[in-house]
Every structure is written in structure tokens, then in C-alpha cells.
Amino acid sequence: MNERSVRFEKKTLLAALSILTFGLTALFAVVGLEFLVPTTFVLGFFIVVPLVALLGDSLPMVETAVDGVEVERSDDFGEGPIDELRARYARGELTDEEFERRLERLLETEDAAASRTTERVFDRE
Template sequence: MRDAGGSERDSLGHRLRENATGIVSTLVTAIWLGAMFTGQSWWLAAMLVGYVALVPVTAILFGDEEDRAEWLGENDHGVSETEQRESEETPLETLRRRYAEGELSEAQFERKLDQLLETETMEDAEAYARRDERAVERER
């Protein structure tokens, strides 16, 4: 089958590239199983190197976007699972996590917690912003 550009979509190279991860995974399995059944002592090393290094690298280099996302720990939008978890946190959860990880001192945590509680609703946030603006104006 040829596409509009005249290149062959079903060429051997194209099929190998599309199925590279599956091919490497099958070869790794065949090698370590063959080594194990023939009494080779290196079968476990072959299995580990194959599944921990060769298959993931092949998936990242030659796999489709879904393979890359799976091996790189990303979601559909290229965001890592850690970044996605952090983006789904509520402001209070973020504050607690930052304090627990040592990013904030106790005084910083308490000050930010007070600000957060004062700005819980949109009306509270607007009132807080007005108070903050007035304080800045007074300092001038």
C-alpha cells in the first residue's frame, strides 16, 4: 500500500519500527529462556538487562507516543505523574506537602496557612487583596 507521497507504508522497515518494542521484548524473552533451559548461569542477568534496559530504551526510541508516555511515566499531555499529582492537589495539600518536604519553615507555613484561610472564598480573596493594597499604599 502506498500513501499520497508514494512511499510504502507496509515496507519491512516501517513494520519493524512500529513493532520494535514487541520484537525486542520477544527476543529478550527467547534469549533468557533459552539460556535458562540450557543451564547457562547468565540467564537471570540477561533477563534483567533485557527488561530493565533494552525494552524500555526501545520503547522510548521507537515506540509510539503511548509507549513513550508509559515508560517515561507521563500522561496523555506529556506531564509526569508527579507533576500531575501536584497539579491536582488543593492549595492546602500543596502547603502541607511543601512543609513536610522542608521547603517551608514553620513560620512560613503558618503565615501561608493564615493567608490561605483568609482567602478561602473569592470574596475573601478580594478583601485580602484590598487590605494588602491599602497596606502597601500606607507604607509609601
């Protein structure tokens, strides 16, 4: 039987451990288990979180680039319009002329958008 273990990004695991430590510390303080508050706080924030931050890549639950999983996420939520246009051309949905015409239009709009962004940056300074 081939079971797949749960893997997390290092940043996600650190965030989850930090939130869990803070939550347990607050819970113990509210419930009346004050003797567990310093223990939970020290174990979580001064031992577990730093150890995961330092040794996280060697832990089995942390995914790495070697695992074949891309760890870095891009800010784009999909392919850009030029990539989509190229894919449609490669599938044969567009003729040569139509591809060139649409590509030129996309490049013109990107250049115009980039110049407007540059102008706004210089206007703020």
C-alpha cells in the first residue's frame, strides 16, 4: 500500500506552529491552567518554532524542491495573456496573421500599462 504523507511548505508549517503555540498559551491562561502558560510559550516559541526554522528542510513533513513539488509560488493566478495566445497558436486555433496581430496588440497594451505605472511612481516622488 502506497500511503502519501502530509507535507507542508516551511513557511506554512512555521505559521501553523506559531498560531498553535499562541492559541494554546492563551487557552491555558483563560481556562486557569496558569502553570502551563510559561511552559507552552517557551516550548513553542523558543524551542519548536526555531528548530523547524533551522532544520525544516530535513524534516519529513516539510516539502522541498527535490520532492518534485514546486515550493515557490508565483504571484500570477494563471497563465498570462501572451502565454495563452501562444498556446492557442500551438494548438492551431489561430492563423499566423491572427497570432501576429493579437501579439502586437498585447505587447502595445503592456507597454502602455508599464509606462503609466512608471509615470505614477515618478509622480509620487
